[in-house]
Amino acid sequence: MPILRTYFMNSLSDDELQSLLGKRDNFFLENVLNMDRTLQYAQATIAKAGLTSRVVDEPANPFAHLRHDILGAIPLIGPLWVLGLSALQLGQPAADVTFKRTAAQSISVIFSRNARRRNTEAA
Numbered sequence: 001m002p003i004l005r006t007y008f009m010n011s012l013s014d015d016e017l018q019s020l021l022g023k024r025d026n027f028f029l030e031n032v033l034n035m036d037r038t039l040q041y042a043q044a045t046i047a048k049a050g051l052t053s054r055v056v057d058e059p060a061n062p063f064a065h066l067r068h069d070i071l072g073a074i075p076l077i078g079p080l081w082v083l084g085l086s087a088l089q090l091g092q093p094a095a096d097v098t099f100k101r102t103a104a105q106s107i108s109v110i111f112s113r114n115a116r117r118r119n120t121e122a123a
C-alpha cells in the first residue's frame with residue numbers, strides 16, 4: 001500500500017498543484033482556504049488532460065455532532081446506512097478523479113486505476 005503524501009495549499013502555487021495533478025498519484029491537500037476556487041481549478045486541469053472528475057462530500061467524522069442517545073443506535077442503523085451508501089455509489093457515474101472533501105479545509109485527491117494506468121502508458 002503506497003504512502004499518500006500531504007501537501008499544504010497555502011504553500012503551493014497553481015503551477016505546483018497542476019504538476020501534482022499531472023503525476024496522477026493520490027494525495028491529500030490541507031489548508032485549502034478557498035475550497036470552491038481550488039476545486040474549480042483542479043477540475044479544469046483534470047478536464048484539460050482529458051479526464052473526468054467528481055466532487056464528493058465525505059467528512060472524516062460524520063457523527064461528530066450526534067447526541068449520545070443517538071450514538072447508541074448506530075450499531076443497529078450502521079448496516080442499513082452502509083447498504084444505502086453502497087447503493088448510492090453504484091448509481092454514481094465512474095470518474096477518473098475523485099475529489100473528497102473530508103473537512104472544511106481538506107481534500108483527498110484519488111485517481112482511478114484506469115487514469116493511473118493511462119498515465120504510465122503515455123510515459
